[in-house]
Amino acid sequence: MPSIYLITATCKLNDRIGTSILADALGAANAAIVTVLLLCIGTLFGRPANALPSYARQTGHPCVKCHVGGFGPQLTPYGVRFKLAAYTETDNKGFKLPVAGFAMTSFTHTEKDQPPPLDEHANDNLTLDQISGFIAGRWFEDVGSFLQVTYNGNTEGLSIDNTDIRVAHDFVIAKTDAILGVSLNNNPTVQDPFNTLYAWGFPYISSAIAFGTGDAGTIFEAGLGGAVWGVSGYAFVDDSILAEIGTYRAFSPAMQIKLGLGAGGDIGRVDDSIYWRLAYTPDMNTQAFEVGLIGFNASIQPERLEGGPVNRYRDIGLDGWYEFLGNGRHNLAAYASYVREDQTRGDLLANKTATNSSGRFYDFRLNASYYYEQTYGITIGRFSKHGTPDALLYSFSASGSPDTAGTILQVDYTPFGKQKSWGRPFANIRVGLQYTIYDTFDGASTNYDGMGRNASDNNTLFLFLWAAI
Amino acid sequence: MTALGLIGAALAGSAQAGDAARGSDLFQQNCSPCHSPEPSQNLVGPSLYSVVGRAAGSVAGFSYSSAMKSSGITWTPDQLMAYLKAPRKYVPGIKMMFPGLPDEKDRENLIAFLATLGTSSGGDAAAAVSQASRQ
Numbered sequence: 166m167p168s169i170y171l172i173t174a175t176c177k178l179n180d181r182i183g184t185s186i187l188a189d190a191l192g193a194a195n196a197a198i199v200t201v202l203l204l205c206i207g208t209l210f211g212r213p214a215n216a217l218p219s220y221a222r223q224t225g226h227p228c229v230k231c232h233v234g235g236f237g238p239q240l241t242p243y244g245v246r247f248k249l250a251a252y253t254e255t256d257n258k259g260f261k262l263p264v265a266g267f268a269m270t271s272f273t274h275t276e277k278d279q280p281p282p283l284d285e286h287a288n289d290n291l292t293l294d295q296i297s298g299f300i301a302g303r304w305f306e307d308v309g310s311f312l313q314v315t316y317n318g319n320t321e322g323l324s325i326d327n328t329d330i331r332v333a334h335d336f337v338i339a340k341t342d343a344i345l346g347v348s349l350n351n352n353p354t355v356q357d358p359f360n361t362l363y364a365w366g367f368p369y370i371s372s373a374i375a376f377g378t379g380d381a382g383t384i385f386e387a388g389l390g391g392a393v394w395g396v397s398g399y400a401f402v403d404d405s406i407l408a409e410i411g412t413y414r415a416f417s418p419a420m421q422i423k424l425g426l427g428a429g430g431d432i433g434r435v436d437d438s439i440y441w442r443l444a445y446t447p448d449m450n451t452q453a454f455e456v457g458l459i460g461f462n463a464s465i466q467p468e469r470l471e472g473g474p475v476n477r478y479r480d481i482g483l484d485g486w487y488e489f490l491g492n493g494r495h496n497l498a499a500y501a502s503y504v505r506e507d508q509t510r511g512d513l514l515a516n517k518t519a520t521n522s523s524g525r526f527y528d529f530r531l532n533a534s535y536y537y538e539q540t541y542g543i544t545i546g547r548f549s550k551h552g553t554p555d556a557l558l559y560s561f562s563a564s565g566s567p568d569t570a571g572t573i574l575q576v577d578y579t580p581f582g583k584q585k586s587w588g589r590p591f592a593n594i595r596v597g598l599q600y601t602i603y604d605t606f607d608g609a610s611t612n613y614d615g616m617g618r619n620a621s622d623n624n625t626l627f628l629f630l631w632a633a634i
Numbered sequence: 635m636t637a638l639g640l641i642g643a644a645l646a647g648s649a650q651a652g653d654a655a656r657g658s659d660l661f662q663q664n665c666s667p668c669h670s671p672e673p674s675q676n677l678v679g680p681s682l683y684s685v686v687g688r689a690a691g692s693v694a695g696f697s698y699s700s701a702m703k704s705s706g707i708t709w710t711p712d713q714l715m716a717y718l719k720a721p722r723k724y725v726p727g728i729k730m731m732f733p734g735l736p737d738e739k740d741r742e743n744l745i746a747f748l749a750t751l752g753t754s755s756g757g758d759a760a761a762a763v764s765q766a767s768r769q
Contacts, residue, residue, distance in 0.1 A: 225678060242733070247731070254729070255678070257696060258676075336727065337701060337727040340726055342728075448733035450664070450732075450733045450735065584667070
């Protein structure tokens with residue numbers, strides 16, 4: 166079976182294929198198409214979630230209390246602590262049904278028509294991207310959840326999406342406050358309370374039918390989301406130090422089908438995985454920051470063969486952010502992350518889908534947002550991915566290089582979500598315009614695919630409407 | 635000296651030094667999302683009506699943490715000054731996620747405003763301050 170990287174590489178392609186072709190692909194049992202399907206899981210899973218009105222109903226807080234810009238997912242320090250406390254804070258006014266929903270629709274235009282295989286429209290696509298339902302909020306005194314089920318309008322499929330079920334309790338240890346908790350989740354980094362890493366990092370929303378941040382990525386972007394389940398324990402000590410450690414296993418293929426992830430969604434057997442996180446994040450009321458480390462190790466046997474060759478991934482990353490909240494009129498937020506991944510490609514090599522037995526991948530992200538009156542927002546972000554070339558593993562690139570870099574600009578308008586907003590907490594909308602400029606795509610700025618396509622041909626204009634209730 | 639006089643004397647020391655008008659702004663910005671200034675209106679946090687002079691963990695109908703219920707604190711201005719600097723450090727284990735007001739003047743102003751919300755002995759805090767200053 167092809168590699169995780171191929172999964173990622175072809176996933177974008179699948180997104181562009183369209184439903185009818187996808188159905189054909191399902192009928193063809195060859196490895197390449199299976200790869201395409203896996204890819205689908207990899208990039209379509211973990212679509213963004215915003216400020217959930219069920220949390221607002223539960224707490225009585227406006228969205229801006231927990232989210233920069235009043236819509237999410239950018240968490241304020243208060244939102245960070247709400248999440249770490251297992252989403253359980255309440256206004257004590259009786260039981261609130263922890264349910265919410267949202268829908269997202271968008272228009273995507275790329276500089277040049279997208280390469281085949283084509284959707285019914287090679288360009289200028291209006292799509293219903295997703296409709297999601299949530300069980301999100303307090304279940305019991307110390308138990309709460311963020312549980313998302315999504316109908317994906319691009320694949321016309323219903324599946325489990327990001328899930329984070331928590332148990333947490335406040336303890337006093339040596340006269341120091343400590344929240345101790347456990348997270349049961351299905352996507353490494355979905356449990357992270359910061360907006361620097363994969364599940365919740367910028368871009369918080371992007372076109373599902375365009376080019377994203379390239380055709381390759383770290384293991385975090387390569388199909389783990391939804392296909393795995395994991396448990397991690399964490400401690401948030403002295404209201405500033407977060408330490409977490411956990412492990413992940415893959416769902417069985419049968420369970421993945423039951424969860425709506427499709428027959429081709431299996432990434433294989435995941436062994437020896439360790440996820441860990443360390444962060445320091447003091448809250449200074451009108452401003453806050455975080456500096457942290459993340460690590461993830463895993464062995465993956467794609468065919469689930471006992472004793473079969475495995476691909477090993479060892480990731481370590483640095484991240485940090487700063488938020489200025491002030492009195493709410495001017496909000497500034499900046500986020501950065503740098504992840505280095507070492508790969509040992511036992512299975513890839515055995516299947517002749519990689520040239521080199523090992524390689525390295527680097528992923529750097531930096532972005533900053535400004536919101537005026539928690540309503541009018543502008544964000545600029547930079548992404549840069551670099552990996553050691555491999556002609557087979559990155560065969561989508563004429564040079565065998567996965568390198569992709571670009572800049573994302575976004576402006577958005579969030580009219581509701583404030584203390585005195587009309588319709589609070591039921592009316593929640595964000596409208597935005599995003600433009601992605603690629604300097605390099607799949608290893609080159611010009612003719613990256615050997616067929617004359619340039620990185621700038623993938624520049625993407627993305628207009629979106631996001632509504633939550 | 636009566637109980638009201640004792641509270642008033644304490645208020646004269648701290649709250650009178652603060653600016654209640656500025657404290658009102660601080661209250662709106664920092665406290666109002668979770669606390670109501672109206673009597674018997676509990677939100678995520680308990681009502682702060684009459685908080686000055688009140689025993690901690692005593693508002694009827696509010697579900698306090700065991701840490702707050704067992705703290706033994708009476709919210710005198712001095713206690714509020716210490717508590718509001720870093721609440722979770724002052725009383726570890728409480729539910730309130732507010733990080734605190736590090737600026738001393740801000741705390742004085744806020745407490746001056748809280749004092750205008752009445753005292754637990756039933757009198758008006760501003761009047762209590764005035765009475766204390768006349769004694």
